[in-house]
Amino acid sequence: MISLLLACASEPTLDRDLWGVPEHFPDPAVPQDNPLTPARVELGRYLFYDFGLSDTGTRSCGICHETAKGFTDGFVRAVGTHNDIHPRNTLSVINAAWRGELGWVPGSNLTLEQQLLIPLLGEHPIEMGMSEALLLERINDNPLYPPLFEQAFGDAEPTLEHAAMAIAGFERSIIGGRSPYDAWLQGTPLPEDAERGRALFFGEETQCSRCHGGLFLDSPTNQWGQVTAKHGAFNTGLYNVDGEGAYPETAPGLIAKTGRARDSGVFRTPSLRNVALTGPWGHDGSVGSLQDMLDSYARGGRLVSSGANPGDGATNPHKSKHIQGFDLSEAQAQDLLAFLDALTDESLLEDARYQSPFCPFDINDTGTPAEADCIPDSRPPELLP
Ligand code: HEC
Ligand code: HEC
Structure with a gap:
C-alpha cells in the first residue's frame, strides 16, 4: 500500500476528463518533467x-x-x-x-x-x-x-x-478508446459476426490473443488470458529466405541488434487497435490485406512464392511456438475480420483536436x-x- 501511494505521488496527476481518457483505460505514463x-x-x-x-x-x-x-x-x-x-x-x-x-x-x-x-x-x-x-x-x-x-x-x-x-x-x-470493442468491454454486445470473431481471436485454436492480449491487443498472455508482459516481440513466419530462418536483409529483425540467430525476424507485436485503417500491414508493409494476414497465420507462416525474397515462412525455425496454423473456414475468416473492424475508433478520425x-x-x-x-x-x- 505504501509503495502504491509513493508510486502515485511520483506521477503528476492528469486530468482524465480534460484529455478524454476513457473510463476503462489506466492512467497514461506522462513524464513528470513534461x-x-x-x-x-x-x-x-x-x-x-x-x-x-x-x-x-x-x-x-x-x-x-x-x-x-x-x-x-x-x-x-x-x-x-x-x-x-x-x-x-x-x-x-x-x-x-x-x-x-x-x-x-x-x-x-x-x-x-x-x-x-x-x-x-x-x-x-x-x-x-x-x-x-x-x-x-x-x-x-x-x-x-x-x-x-x-x-x-x-x-x-x-x-x-x-x-x-x-x-x-x-x-x-x-x-483512441471508443471502438465497438471498447463498448463491449463496458458491457454493450458486439454485432453477431464480430462476437463470433472475438471468440475465435481469444480462443485456443487461433492463439491470436497469446500475443495480441491486454487492453491494446499488443501484450503476450498466458493460457488463462493473463497479461505476462507489457510488450512482446516474435517471429511470425512471414519469411524464410535462406531456408534457415532469415528475413530480408533490409529488415532482418532484432538479430540486427543482438546478432543472435534466434532473434531473426523478431519484431514487436503492434497494437491491433484501428488496424483496419493502418494498411498495408506487417513490419515492412508486405501484407496487402487483412485476409492475407489471416491466411498467413492459418497456414502457420507465409509462403512467399515469387519476388525477391521467396521462401516458406511456415518452416522458419525461429518462428514462435504460437504460430502453428489452424483450419479457418471462409465464414470464420469473415468473423475474424469483423472483429478486427470492431477495433476501429471512428470518432478519432473527425476529432477537431487532432x-x-x-x-x-x-x-x-x-x-x-x-x-x-x-x-x-x-x-x-x-x-x-
Ligand atoms: C506469436 C505471436 C503472435 C500471434 C500468435 C499472432 N500475432 Fe499478429 N502479430 C504479431 C507480431 C510480432 C506482428 C508483427 C510481425 C511482423 O510484421 O513481422 C503481428 C502483426 C499482426 C497484424 C498486422 C498489424 C500491423 O499493424 O501491421 C495483424 C492484423 C495481426 N498480427 C493479427 C493477428 C491475428 C488475427 C492473429 C490470430 C490469427 C495473430 N495476429 C496472431 C504477433 C502475433
Ligand atoms: C517519412 C515518414 C515519417 C515521418 C516524417 C515521421 N514518421 Fe514516425 N514513423 C515512421 C515509421 C516508418 C515508423 C516505424 C519506425 C520503426 O520502428 O521502424 C514510425 C514510428 C513512429 C512512432 C512509434 C510508434 C510506435 O507504436 O512504436 C512514433 C511515436 C512516431 N513515429 C512519431 C513521429 C513524429 C512525432 C514525427 C515528427 C517529428 C514522425 N513520427 C515523423 C514514419 C514517419
Missing part, C-alpha cells in the same frame, strides 16, 4: 503538422502519421523528404502514451520525446532532413510560434528541447481568397508549391 498542459499540446499540434519541419518542405509528422489512416501513411514503407525508402512500415501513434516500447524493433528504450528526434534529425534513412539549426531558423521565422512557446513553456524563445516536449505532449493526447491547424499542403498564403484566411505553416516562400 506534464500534459493544453498549451503544450496545442503547440505540439502545430509542430506536428508543420511542413516547415522538413528541409524540402514536403514532410511533416502528420503527413506520415495521417489522421484518416489511423495516424499512418498508407505506404508499404515510408518515404522520406529525399525519397529515401524507410526499411519499415509506418506505425500508428494512437495511444502512444501507453506504449512502453516504441518502434518495430524491440529494445529501443526511447521516450516519445527522444523517439521523434529520429524522423526529425536522422540520416539513415533521411525522413525529415532537419538539423537543430534549420529547425530553429524555420520556427523563428514564423511569427505564430513565439506566443505559442511563451504559453507552453513561459519562454518565447524556441528550443529543440521544448519543441520535442510539445510534440510528445500532442502525441500523448491522441487517444486536425492540422494549417492551410492545406499546396495552398498556404498563395491561396485563393476564400482559403487565404487559413494559417500558413513555416515553409519559406521558395519551398511553397
